[in-house]
Amino acid sequence: MATIGEVAQDAGVSVATVSRFLRGQSVRSNDAIRQAIQKLGYQPSPEARGLRSGVHYAIAVVVPDITNPFFADIVKGVESVFRKTPYRVFLHNTDEDGDLEEAVLQEIVKGVDGIILTPATEPAKVPTYLKHIDVPVVLVDREIPGRDFDCVVTDNIKGAEMAVNYLVSLGHRKIATIRGTQATTPGHQRYQGFRDALRLADIPVPEEYVQDGNFRESGGYQAMLRLLSLADAPTAVFSANNLMTIGAFKALHDMRVRVPERLSLISFDDLEVGELLSPALTCITRDDIKQGTLAAHMLVAQLEKREFGMARRVMLDVQLMTRNSCSKPLPDPEFQ
Amino acid sequence: MATIGEVAQDAGVSVATVSRFLRGQSVRSNDAIRQAIQKLGYQPSPEARGLRSGVHYAIAVVVPDITNPFFADIVKGVESVFRKTPYRVFLHNTDEDGDLEEAVLQEIVKGVDGIILTPATEPAKVPTYLKHIDVPVVLVDREIPGRDFDCVVTDNIKGAEMAVNYLVSLGHRKIATIRGTQATTPGHQRYQGFRDALRLADIPVPEEYVQDGNFRESGGYQAMLRLLSLADAPTAVFSANNLMTIGAFKALHDMRVRVPERLSLISFDDLEVGELLSPALTCITRDDIKQGTLAAHMLVAQLEKREFGMARRVMLDVQLMTRNSCSKPLPDPEFQ
DNA sequence: GTGAAAGCGCTAACAT
DNA sequence: ATGTTAGCGCTTTCAC
Numbered sequence: 001m002a003t004i005g006e007v008a009q010d011a012g013v014s015v016a017t018v019s020r021f022l023r024g025q026s027v028r029s030n031d032a033i034r035q036a037i038q039k040l041g042y043q044p045s046p047e048a049r050g051l052r053s054g055v056h057y058a059i060a061v062v063v064p065d066i067t068n069p070f071f072a073d074i075v076k077g078v079e080s081v082f083r084k085t086p087y088r089v090f091l092h093n094t095d096e097d098g099d100l101e102e103a104v105l106q107e108i109v110k111g112v113d114g115i116i117l118t119p120a121t122e123p124a125k126v127p128t129y130l131k132h133i134d135v136p137v138v139l140v141d142r143e144i145p146g147r148d149f150d151c152v153v154t155d156n157i158k159g160a161e162m163a164v165n166y167l168v169s170l171g172h173r174k175i176a177t178i179r180g181t182q183a184t185t186p187g188h189q190r191y192q193g194f195r196d197a198l199r200l201a202d203i204p205v206p207e208e209y210v211q212d213g214n215f216r217e218s219g220g221y222q223a224m225l226r227l228l229s230l231a232d233a234p235t236a237v238f239s240a241n242n243l244m245t246i247g248a249f250k251a252l253h254d255m256r257v258r259v260p261e262r263l264s265l266i267s268f269d270d271l272e273v274g275e276l277l278s279p280a281l282t283c284i285t286r287d288d289i290k291q292g293t294l295a296a297h298m299l300v301a302q303l304e305k306r307e308f309g310m311a312r313r314v315m316l317d318v319q320l321m322t323r324n325s326c327s328k329p330l331p332d333p334e335f336q
Numbered sequence: 337m338a339t340i341g342e343v344a345q346d347a348g349v350s351v352a353t354v355s356r357f358l359r360g361q362s363v364r365s366n367d368a369i370r371q372a373i374q375k376l377g378y379q380p381s382p383e384a385r386g387l388r389s390g391v392h393y394a395i396a397v398v399v400p401d402i403t404n405p406f407f408a409d410i411v412k413g414v415e416s417v418f419r420k421t422p423y424r425v426f427l428h429n430t431d432e433d434g435d436l437e438e439a440v441l442q443e444i445v446k447g448v449d450g451i452i453l454t455p456a457t458e459p460a461k462v463p464t465y466l467k468h469i470d471v472p473v474v475l476v477d478r479e480i481p482g483r484d485f486d487c488v489v490t491d492n493i494k495g496a497e498m499a500v501n502y503l504v505s506l507g508h509r510k511i512a513t514i515r516g517t518q519a520t521t522p523g524h525q526r527y528q529g530f531r532d533a534l535r536l537a538d539i540p541v542p543e544e545y546v547q548d549g550n551f552r553e554s555g556g557y558q559a560m561l562r563l564l565s566l567a568d569a570p571t572a573v574f575s576a577n578n579l580m581t582i583g584a585f586k587a588l589h590d591m592r593v594r595v596p597e598r599l600s601l602i603s604f605d606d607l608e609v610g611e612l613l614s615p616a617l618t619c620i621t622r623d624d625i626k627q628g629t630l631a632a633h634m635l636v637a638q639l640e641k642r643e644f645g646m647a648r649r650v651m652l653d654v655q656l657m658t659r660n661s662c663s664k665p666l667p668d669p670e671f672q
Numbered sequence: 673g674t675g676a677a678a679g680c681g682c683t684a685a686c687a688t
Numbered sequence: 689a690t691g692t693t694a695g696c697g698c699t700t701t702c703a704c
Contacts, residue, residue, distance in 0.1 A: 001446060003697060014675045019699055028673065046447060047383030047392065048697035052680045055699095056383065061427075066415070069608070072408045079402070079429045088444070091397075091427040093415045108424070110337055111382060249612050272405070273607060276585050278614040339681055350691045355683060364689065384681035388696045391683095678701080687692075 002040035010036035046088065059299060060090040060112045062104060064120040069272055070242060070288055071118065074140055077292020078116055085300060087113065096120045102129050109133055114299045119144055119184075136302040138295045142185045150302065152294045152314040156186050156268075159284040159318035160193025160238065163266045166282075166320060167236045168201045171328045172264065176209035176234035178223040178244050187215065190240040190268055209234055213244040220247025228255055228263075235329035236264040242271055249277065264326035279324035286318045338376035346372035382424065395635060396426040396448045398440060400456040405608055406578060406624055407454065410476055413628020414452055421636060423449065432456045438465050445469055450635045455480055455520075472638040474631045478521045486638065488630045488650040492522050492604075495620040495654035496529025496574065499602045502618075502656060503572045504537045507664045508600065512545035512570035514559040514580050523551065526576045526604055545570055549580040556583025564591055564599075571665035572600040578607055585613065596663035606657060615660035622654045 004022075008015040011032040021027045021034075022044060036042070050056040061078050063071040075091065082089050090112065094101040101120050106129065109115070114136040130137070131147050139151035167175050177194045180187035191210075198205055211226050213219035220239060224247065227234060239245040245267035257263055259279055267274075267283040274281035294314055340358075344351040347368040357363045357370075358380060372378070386392035397414050399407040411427065418425050426448065430437040437456050442465065445451070450472040466473070467483050475487035503511050513530045516523035527546075534541055547562050549555035556575060560583065563570060575581040581603035593599055595615055603610075603619040610617035630650055 004699095005697080015698080016675060016677095016700085017673085020673085023699085026673080043443070043446070045387075045697055047386050048680090049699075050383050050680090051381075051387055051682085051697080052699040054680085065412075066402070067405070067408050067412050069403070069405070069408075072403050072405075075427065076401075076403050076429060079427060083429075083440075088426050088447075089428075090424050091411070091415060092425075093412060093419075107379065110379065111424075246609055246612070249609070253612060271609060273582055273585070273609060273613065276582070276589060276613055277609065340683095341681080351682080352684090352692080353690060356690085359683085362689080381681055384696090385683075386696090387681080387698085388683040390696085674704080676701105676703085678699105680697105680699085683694105683696085685692100685694080688690080 002042040004042070004044065006040055007033065007036045007042050010040060046086070056111055056113050057086050058088045058090060058112045059114040059116065059303075060092060060108050062092045062094060062101065062115060062117045064094050064096040064101075064118060066091065066093050068243065070141075070269060073288030074118065074292035074295070077289040077294075078296040081293050081296035081300065087303070094120045105129065105133070109135060114138070114303055116140060116295050116299055118142060136299060138299045138302075140291060140295045150298045150312050152291055152298065152316065153185065154286050154291070154316050155318050156189035157193040157196070159268055159286070160190040160240070161197040162318065162320050163238050163268065163284050164194055164197035165201075166322075167238065167264060167266060167326065168197070168203065170236075170264065170326060172236040173203055174209075174232070174234040174329070175203065175205070175236045175238065176211065176227050177238045178211050178213040178220055178227070178240060178248055180213060180215040180240040180244065182212075184215075186268075187240070194238055194240075206232075213240070213247065215241050215243060217243045217247040217250075220244030221251045222247075224248040224251035225255070228252075228257060234263070236266070236326065239265065239267045242267065242269040245269070245271065245281070245283075249281075260325050260327035262330065264329070266326055270321060274321075275323060277325075282323045282326045283321050284318050285321045286316055291316055338378040340378070340380065342376055343369065343372045343378050346376060382422070392447055392449050393422050394424045394426060394448045395450040395452065395639075396428060396444050398428045398430060398437065398444075398451060398453045400430050400432040400437075400454060402427065402429050404579065406477075406605060409624030410452075410454065410628035410631070413625040413630075414632040416625075417629050417632035417636065423639070430456045441465065441469070445471060450474070450639055452476060452631050452635055454478060472635060474635045474638075476627060476631045486634045486648050488627055488634065488652065489521065490622050490627070490652050491654050492525035493529040493532070495604055495622070496526040496576070497533040498654065498656050499574050499604065499620050500530055500533035501537075502658075503574070503600060503602060503662065504533070504539065506572075506600065506662060508572040509539055510545075510568070510570040510665070511539065511541070511572045511574065512547065512563050513574045514547050514549040514556055514563070514576060514584055516549060516551040516576040516580065518548075520551075522604075523576070530574055530576075542568075549576070549583065551577050551579060553579045553583040553586075556580030557587045558583075560584040560587035561591070564588075564593060570599070572602070572662065575601065575603045578603065578605040581605070581607065581617070581619075585617075596661050598666065600662035600665070602662055610657075611659060613661075617657075618659045618662045619657050620654050621657045622652055627652055 008018045046057040092104045118140045119142045137149045139149045179191045182188045211223035213223040270283045270285045344354045349365050382393040428440045454476045455478045473485045475485045515527045518524050547559035549559040575584050606619045606621045
């Protein structure tokens with residue numbers, strides 16, 4: 001609890017000199033100050049610093065749901081980077097609620113030096129308040145139109161295409177999707193990848209093969225139920241995120257549908273125990289924690305250089321993890 | 337970014353009056369101030385407040401691993417409570433590292449008004465630096481000897497006993513455990529419950545039926561492997577946490593051991609998709625998020641009453657979730 | 673390169 | 689109940 005004044009006194013210099021030393025400037029009484037700091041166990045107070053200088057030594061991570069393993073990974077990655085800096089990390093959960101997100105952002109924006117945000121809101125709403133934000137922002141996983149924030153995203157289109165191409169290569173022609181919220185970047189990009197891949201393969205997509213799951217477990221469950229009840233049910237399904245996959249899996253389970261014999265399932269994103277499911281989950285994977293650390297590094301760069309203009313965009317690659325939830329389709333009875 | 341001075345000017349009063357209004361004291365010019373605040377969009381600066389008053393309007397949550405769904409739930413619960421207060425939440429991950437935990441605690445302790453902590457360290461180490469901490473601390477899940485902090489814990493002994501009794505009721509007599517770190521409260525309590533229940537049932541526990549898994553997935557995997565290689569292998573295993581259960585499950589999977597036919601498995605704590613595994617996981621469950629919200633409420637109580645002495649201890653109940661990973665043991669060939 | 677002094681936004685102590 | 693003043697710990701002029 002020593003103050004800068006005590007350090008100054010102990011080192012025989014003025015507070016201004018200690019302050020300069022703290023900021024990394026060259027000072028004559030270097031060693032004396034260092035010793036005094038050591039001896040007194042001095043740590044500068046972030047709030048006092050911020051009060052005068054406007055630097056708060058704090059950043060905020062704002063995620064829709066810390067309980068979702070994907071976001072937990074992001075947060076972990078971010079935290080691990082900032083632990084090595086003088087910046088503290090505020091955590092805010094928005095419960096996937098756009099209004100709450102806006103409220104949170106407005107409340108914290110004057111107290112932090114930067115924000116790492118995974119927007120929960122639809123693009124149409126965001127600009128109104130994010131447009132005028134004057135601290136560095138790095139977007140994770142989702143982009144926002146109308147302003148070029150730094151961002152780190154996943155190659156959603158490629159991932160969805162890989163998933164579909166894999167199903168096609170297995171021989172499937174009746175391929176459905178449980179898609180996420182179309183107003184979000186991952187939502188519409190994964191759907192776009194799905195469509196593109198099928199168009200290229202010359203495989204038509206009946207309207208009822210596209211079901212909305214809203215990125216939620218319950219949505220995935222309901223969507224799978226609808227798919228299963230179709231007169232001409234699909235032989236394969238691409239689920240656009242982890243939560244919906246859990247729901248879909250439960251529906252399959254409850255309806256006693258054999259996977260992959262009667263229906264192949266592939267997911268965008270793995271589950272915590274994806275390999276333990278039976279069948280083990282075939283999926284598109286990516287490096288979540290890296291996405292968090294990358295975002296953190298981008299923010300640190302902005303913080304240190306104090307350059308706000310130069311937006312950058314990093315796209316992370318995806319991989320296909322082949323396990324056992326996909327197989328060749330059963331031969332169509334029509335042709336037997 | 338209006339200041340209290342501007343509000344005061346706009347309302348035609350002094351800053352002190354506005355300050356009092358902010359603190360909830362009764363003031364004559366109530367309405368005028370409220371209007372001015374509204375009009376200017378004024379929000380008090382937490383750092384300026386803290387500088388003078390010593391109240392930082394910030395608390396810290398310190399967990400070993402935000403990626404562990406159990407801790408993610410805790411954090412979510414805590415965040416949801418403090419969202420409705422003027423307090424901000426700092427998040428710190430300690431990577432299950434006692435030294436890092438100590439460093440983190442020392443660094444943050446002067447900048448927060450309270451701490452919610454799930455200790456990663458062994459009790460033997462902790463007191464040295466936690467003993468002298470002078471902000472309210474609420475412990476979650478693990479207790480620390482040597483000082484009576486408020487805490488919210490789980491009835492670990494009862495949970496372990498329930499698990500074992502269930503196995504016994506099914507007819508098992510060869511019951512093993514994969515236990516967690518014995519230096520932690522949940523570690524030794526769950527082991528104690530295991531032993532107590534078996535002693536009461538008059539069932540002996542050979543030394544090799546007690547394997548250490550260290551609360552880690554890899555530990556659970558190795559421990560299960562050791563159990564399976566025993567000449568007189570157990571017919572049932574109690575795994576003391578979620579991570580070790582995942583490891584144990586993988587080992588069973590890799591070794592092609594049929595569950596529950598050849599071996600019954602019961603876990604302390606559920607998995608995210610515990611019901612989707614095959615067999616679906618039988619386990620002891622508890623309300624994780626509630627544990628977080630309870631801890632948060634306990635801290636808020638301390639914060640508001642500014643009473644630091646009266647430690648309290650809340651114990652959460654556990655439930656047995658019966659699914660399909662446990663069954664009667666195969667008849668012992670010896671007796672056939 | 674250094675010190676003295678002002679001031680960041682707010683609360684607390686002392687007046688009235 | 690209200691205003692005035694000092695000061696929290698620090699950074700930042702501004703002199704030197």
